[in-house]
Amino acid sequence: MKKIYSFFIIILLSALLSLLISHITIRYIERKQINNIIQLLDNVIYKPQLHIEHESNLELNSKEQNQRFLEEIEIKYPEIMDIAYIYNDKYHYNNSGINNPVPEYIKKMIHNNVGVKLFDDPYNKTKTNYIFKFGSGYYIINFYSKLLKNLSHNILTNFLVIDSNSIIPNGLLYYSLTHNAKHLHSIIISGLTIKKLLMVLSFNFIISLLLVNIISSLLLSYFDSNKVLYRRLKKAANNSEFIPYFQSIYSTKQQKFVSAEILCRWNYNGIIVPPAEFITNLEKTNDIKNITLNLIREAFNTLNKANINKDFMLSFNFTVSMLLDDKFMQKVITLIKKNPNIKNKIIIELTESENSFIYLDEINIVMKKLKKESILLSIDDVGTGYSNLLTIQELPFDIMKIDKYFISDKFAVSKSNMLETLATLGNSLNLTIVAEGIETESELNKIKKFNIHLCQGFYFSTPCDSKTFISRTKSEPHLYQ
Numbered sequence: 001m002k003k004i005y006s007f008f009i010i011i012l013l014s015a016l017l018s019l020l021i022s023h024i025t026i027r028y029i030e031r032k033q034i035n036n037i038i039q040l041l042d043n044v045i046y047k048p049q050l051h052i053e054h055e056s057n058l059e060l061n062s063k064e065q066n067q068r069f070l071e072e073i074e075i076k077y078p079e080i081m082d083i084a085y086i087y088n089d090k091y092h093y094n095n096s097g098i099n100n101p102v103p104e105y106i107k108k109m110i111h112n113n114v115g116v117k118l119f120d121d122p123y124n125k126t127k128t129n130y131i132f133k134f135g136s137g138y139y140i141i142n143f144y145s146k147l148l149k150n151l152s153h154n155i156l157t158n159f160l161v162i163d164s165n166s167i168i169p170n171g172l173l174y175y176s177l178t179h180n181a182k183h184l185h186s187i188i189i190s191g192l193t194i195k196k197l198l199m200v201l202s203f204n205f206i207i208s209l210l211l212v213n214i215i216s217s218l219l220l221s222y223f224d225s226n227k228v229l230y231r232r233l234k235k236a237a238n239n240s241e242f243i244p245y246f247q248s249i250y251s252t253k254q255q256k257f258v259s260a261e262i263l264c265r266w267n268y269n270g271i272i273v274p275p276a277e278f279i280t281n282l283e284k285t286n287d288i289k290n291i292t293l294n295l296i297r298e299a300f301n302t303l304n305k306a307n308i309n310k311d312f313m314l315s316f317n318f319t320v321s322m323l324l325d326d327k328f329m330q331k332v333i334t335l336i337k338k339n340p341n342i343k344n345k346i347i348i349e350l351t352e353s354e355n356s357f358i359y360l361d362e363i364n365i366v367m368k369k370l371k372k373e374s375i376l377l378s379i380d381d382v383g384t385g386y387s388n389l390l391t392i393q394e395l396p397f398d399i400m401k402i403d404k405y406f407i408s409d410k411f412a413v414s415k416s417n418m419l420e421t422l423a424t425l426g427n428s429l430n431l432t433i434v435a436e437g438i439e440t441e442s443e444l445n446k447i448k449k450f451n452i453h454l455c456q457g458f459y460f461s462t463p464c465d466s467k468t469f470i471s472r473t474k475s476e477p478h479l480y481q
Contacts, residue, residue: 404437
């Protein structure tokens with residue numbers, strides 16, 4: 001039903017758009033055609049008529065003088081074939097011969113006392129005539145009918161030029177535009193035959209259908225939820241809306257917090273957006289790199305203000321893609337070198353949503369460089385996702401974090417011996433083990449059985465912003481000193 005509705009909307013929009021395009025196109029061409037016709041008629045009848053009417057001595061001049069005068073007008077306006085003066089039903093000073101009688105159809109117009117008229121010559125279809133009364137006689141101007149057709153021709157519209165006293169014909173041209181050129185005593189009509197009108201509408205409907213589909217696709221793409229989120233994330237990155245949250249890691253051996261994982265949170269207009277709503281998408285953008293650098297700076301600035309022991313460490317999440325970016329990792333190393341308070345206190349924690357751990361050799365090279373800078377390396381969510389036994393054994397990790405799925409009674413896998421297996425693996429590789437997601441005393445007792453002393457989870461500490469973290473270190477110094 002939804003597809004039918006969408007199809008109907010597209011067809012309707014296409015039809016409306018085709019009507020609009022057709023209207024604009026036809027009207028533009030019609031106006032241009034009418035303007036061309038008016039311009040031509042101005043040159044072949046209106047301006048010559050003004051010349052004649054402004055000559056006050058025509059009645060007094062000799063025939064030879066008047067003939068030269070008319071010949072000068074013909075030369076000035078080359079579109080004119082001939083100008084003749086008619087008096088007493090005979091031609092005077094024209095190319096047809098002086099004193100020759102005029103044809104009966106012209107004689108009839110004169111006897112009917114026609115003041116002005118534009119008409120096609122009934123005996124010569126190549127010629128259009130314009131007759132007007134001035135003084136004691138009539139003047140007739142002839143020009144080639146083909147001039148109008150050539151000047152006004154286009155493949156779309158047709159035109160009619162009729163005398164202003166004539167009846168406008170019906171049904172010849174459709175969707176026509178009519179202009180009454182009063183100074184020419186003519187009516188100019190531009191329009192289409194029914195066949196051409198249907199062709200225009202059909203062609204524009206096809207074009208409109210393509211346009212509507214393209215625009216629809218672009219709009220759907222633009223407003224796609226993922227793309228909207230990416231644009232919002234880009235804006236948020238530019239506005240420094242991503243802030244560090246601290247989740248402290250507790251040592252049951254030392255009975256105090258010894259480090260904290262820095263979590264990325266989005267402060268959107270004062271509302272903290274949960275990471276599940278954006279972190280996966282953010283990690284797929286280049287902005288995650290600059291955001292991570294900012295998180296490192298801000299987190300260590302906070303650490304300097306806190307009432308905390310000098311060995312307290314901060315852990316930051318890196319994807320393998322970030323680790324393999326040479327320019328970015330050089331920025332990280334430069335930042336550490338320029339800030340002594342970061343050196344020996346930073347942990348890079350590898351997280352991965354794609355199987356980039358297949359680049360073991362490349363990762364190994366980068367990790368060895370990092371270890372030379374006294375950076376500890378941790379692998380997150382061991383036992384899930386793409387982190388596997390080969391990864392842990394082949395790469396020089398210092399810390400492994402066991403996912404809550406193997407600890408919490410909420411998950412079936414926790415009832416298997418996987419927790420014991422992972423703990424044994426970590427100890428055999430001399431890795432420091434951190435248990436994640438500890439929320440109850442029962443879970444705490446479970447990990448103690450396997451000699452796991454570092455715990456992260458709500459049972460010990462909920463994630464908090466910088467201000468709250470500083471406050472906790474000052475209100476509970478025994479847990480941080």
